[in-house]
Amino acid sequence: MxxxxxQFFAPIVLTTADQTIYTVPTNPTxxxxxxxxxxxxxxxxxxxxxxxxxxxxxxxxxxxxxxxxPNISVxxxxxxxxxxxxxxxxxxxxxxxxxxxxxxxxxINGALFS
Numbered sequence: 001m002x003x004x005x006x007q008f009f010a011p012i013v014l015t016t017a018d019q020t021i022y023t024v025p026t027n028p029t030x031x032x033x034x035x036x037x038x039x040x041x042x043x044x045x046x047x048x049x050x051x052x053x054x055x056x057x058x059x060x061x062x063x064x065x066x067x068x069x070p071n072i073s074v075x076x077x078x079x080x081x082x083x084x085x086x087x088x089x090x091x092x093x094x095x096x097x098x099x100x101x102x103x104x105x106x107x108i109n110g111a112l113f114s
Contacts, residue, residue, distance in 0.1 A: 008036070008107035014050065014097035018061050021105060023092040026057075028114045036084030036110035038093070040103050042074040049098035050074055052082065052105075057090030069095075074103060084110065 009022040024033050040050045052069035053061045060066075069082045084093060097103040 008110045009093075011104050011106040013101055014040075014095055014103045014105055015100045016096060016098065018053075018094050018096045021093045021095055022107075024087045024089055024112070026089040029089050030114040031089045032113050033084070033087040033091070033110055034113055036087070036093075037081060037108050038084060039079050039081050039106045039108050040069075040072070040074050040097075041079040041106065042076060042103055044099060044102035045076060046099075046102075047073045047075050048102045050080070050095065050103055050105075052093065052095040054085040054087055055092045055094050057088070057092075061092075061094040081108065 024031050042048050049071045051071055053066040054068050055061045055066050068085050072080055074080050095105055
């Protein structure tokens with residue numbers, strides 16, 4: 001059996017508009033993202049709020065039941081690491097920041113199991 005490692009998602013600079021960061025592949029239909037962990041790094045000169053959602057397939061991102069990082073304040077030139085809930089096929093991670101071009105979101109852990 002071969003184990004292949006792939007990048008969860010490339011680092012992305014967040015904006016004030018909600019963005020889909022990663023969607024769990026639907027093939028195979030048994031895919032499950034486990035152990036997901038992301039980093040929000042702030043490169044600006046003021047603290048910036050971040051909100052992230054674990055969105056079920058075909059659901060609205062901003063439903064209160066989907067938020068896993070609610071208005072977290074990322075300090076000046078600092079970072080916050082956050083665990084991502086289990087995600088199934090077609091589920092996605094979506095996020096936005098309180099300021100454009102201040103927050104970089106990076107994957108630091110996570111694996112697909114099926």
